[in-house]
Amino acid sequence: MATKKNPPGTRMAGCMPVPNVGDVSSMMAPQLRMMEALIAQNIEVLDFLKTRFERDREMIGELADTADPMQAMNLWGEFWQRMMSDYATESSKLATSVTGIAERAVRSATEEGEAIAKAAAGK
Secondary structure, eight states: OOOOOOOTTSEETTTEEOOOHHHHHHHHHHHHHHHHHHHHHHHHHHHHHHHHHHHHHHHHHHHHHOOOHHHHHHHHHHHHHHHHHHHHHHHHHHHHHHHHHHHHHHHHHHHHHHHHHHHHHTO
């Protein structure tokens, strides 16, 4: 019985078609969107930390310049209140962002799976 021979370089491991540039792009696009979302989230967190540390440094300077113990206690109290508020706000933003990234991950996995199936089918 004669078997059909494929030209060299058209099939991977003898069975799956070699993806073309469009197929590879379709498979990589979901990964790219995920990376962009994660990097954006990291930038947001780093920006928050930078701002928070600058406020901490300012408070230390104000505390060092304060001679009155009661005024120093007021500074400490305001510092802790603002810090807790800042971290609570940032935690809320982060939770929202993580939810969005998780939803995007599911969509990306679906899109990537569809792109791989399409490339495997040779369409």
